[in-house]
Amino acid sequence: MSLTPYVFDATRENFDALILGNSMRGLVLAHFWSPKAGPCMVLMPRLVKLAAEYGGRFLLVMVNTEELGQRARGLGVTSVPTVKFFLRGEAVHTIHGADSDATFRAALGQFLANDQDRLRMTALRMHQDGDTEGAIALLARIAVEDPGDLAVAADLAKLLTLAGRPHEAQTLLAALPASARAQGGIAALLVHLELIEAANQNPQEHAADVDTPPSRLTRAAQALFEDQPEQALIELLELARQAPTFRDDIGRRAMLALFGMLGGEHALTRQFRARLAELSV
Numbered sequence: 227m228s229l230t231p232y233v234f235d236a237t238r239e240n241f242d243a244l245i246l247g248n249s250m251r252g253l254v255l256a257h258f259w260s261p262k263a264g265p266c267m268v269l270m271p272r273l274v275k276l277a278a279e280y281g282g283r284f285l286l287v288m289v290n291t292e293e294l295g296q297r298a299r300g301l302g303v304t305s306v307p308t309v310k311f312f313l314r315g316e317a318v319h320t321i322h323g324a325d326s327d328a329t330f331r332a333a334l335g336q337f338l339a340n341d342q343d344r345l346r347m348t349a350l351r352m353h354q355d356g357d358t359e360g361a362i363a364l365l366a367r368i369a370v371e372d373p374g375d376l377a378v379a380a381d382l383a384k385l386l387t388l389a390g391r392p393h394e395a396q397t398l399l400a401a402l403p404a405s406a407r408a409q410g411g412i413a414a415l416l417v418h419l420e421l422i423e424a425a426n427q428n429p430q431e432h433a434a435d436v437d438t439p440p441s442r443l444t445r446a447a448q449a450l451f452e453d454q455p456e457q458a459l460i461e462l463l464e465l466a467r468q469a470p471t472f473r474d475d476i477g478r479r480a481m482l483a484l485f486g487m488l489g490g491e492h493a494l495t496r497q498f499r500a501r502l503a504e505l506s507v
Contacts, residue, residue, distance in 0.1 A: 232277040236289045241297055244287050249312035253284040253337050258298050258308045260291050266307040269324040273309070276330060283338050311337060342368060346378055349385075358389050369398075376402070380411055383419070392422045417483040420476055421447040439465060439472040446480065455484060459498045467505055478502065 234244055236256070248254050257273055259266035270288070277286040291298045291306055301310065301317065311319035311333065319333055335343070345368050353361040365382040372378065379402060383395035396419040399412060406412055424440075425447035446461035462484070465477030481502055485495045 232280075232282050232284070233274055233286045233288065236287050236294060238294065238297075241289075241294065244285075245289075245312055246315050248285050249315055252313075253334075254287060254312040255284055256287045256289050256301075256310045256312060258289045258291050258303045258306050258310070260306045262292070263306050265324040269307045269309075272324075272327060273330070276327065276334075280334070280338070284334065313337060342372055342375060342378070346375075346381060350381065353385055353388075358385055361385055362389060376406055376409060376412060379406075380415055383415055387419065387422070392419050395419055396423065413479065414483045414486055417476070417480050420473065421450060421480060424448075425451050439469040442468075443473070443476060443480075446477075450484070455488065456494055459484060459494060463498060463501055463505075466502065478505075 234240075236244055245254050245256050255273070255277075257266075257270065259270060261267070273286055277284065289298060291303065298308075302320075303310070305322065307322075307324055309321045309330075310317045311321075318337065321329060321333060345364065349361040349364040349368070352358075352364065362382065362385050365378055365385065368375070368378050369382055379398060383399050386392065386395035386398070396416070399407065399416050399419070402412065407416060420443075424443045442461050442465040446458045446465065449455075449457040449461065459481060462477045462481045465472065466475065466481065467477075469477065481498060485492075485499060488495045
């Protein structure tokens with residue numbers, strides 16, 4: 227039975243055709259799972275979401291080991307969840323356990339390189355070799371051909387920023403659909419660009435003693451770029467408290483981005499995450 231256009235349930239009858247047969251035409255991920263294992267139930271919807279996001283660039287096949295244990299063991303599966311990547315009739319990669327989405331994306335990237343991906347890698351190599359403007363031009367061409375490729379948009383915005391053109395980067399990302407702007411990497415990059423813009427404000431425009439949302443944002447950005455994250459978080463927390471509607475709740479969004487930069491275990495992250503949560507109570 228097809229669960230979505232790209233996700234299928236394996237049975238004894240269709241196992242070989244679904245996994246081995248389809249792998250002769252492209253990448254197949256076989257998710258070996260059991261309804262008795264909690265991590266499998268956590269991983270399953272994440273894999274289904276990835277399959278939908280990649281839009282058919284790979285097929286996802288669910289293999290219930292309670293029903294197909296012998297076939298699973300024959301492929302070396304001894305624990306669940308296990309995800310095996312199949313190409314040309316062979317298992318070419320294995321991920322044990324409910325690893326992060328980033329782990330799966332990195333693995334998928336190894337096997338799904340297309341012409342767009344190769345051009346993107348070429349552009350990044352051009353930048354590394356010192357030809358940032360050439361890299362920007364190539365990424366811009368790719369973006370025009372495939373405006374839905376968020377990886378290209380993010381890379382282009384980063385290179386524009388490095389080239390001293392953050393306003394162009396911000397305009398590029400702001401033109402993306404709302405659903406794209408909400409995705410983790412794009413959202414954090416947008417916040418970074420907004421902070422760059424605020425840090426570049428004329429200090430006379432927002433005097434230090436003026437308690438307005440723009441002045442708080444400017445002081446937070448300046449503190450961050452002076453490597454004073456605690457002072458930046460203090461300003462951003464107050465901004466989130468006083469003006470949640472200012473620039474689409476930039477205070478909260480910037481705090482979340484800063485937590486990501488500091489890491490979840492950093493003392494400032496723990497302290498200010500708790501204080502931010504209190505605003506919602």
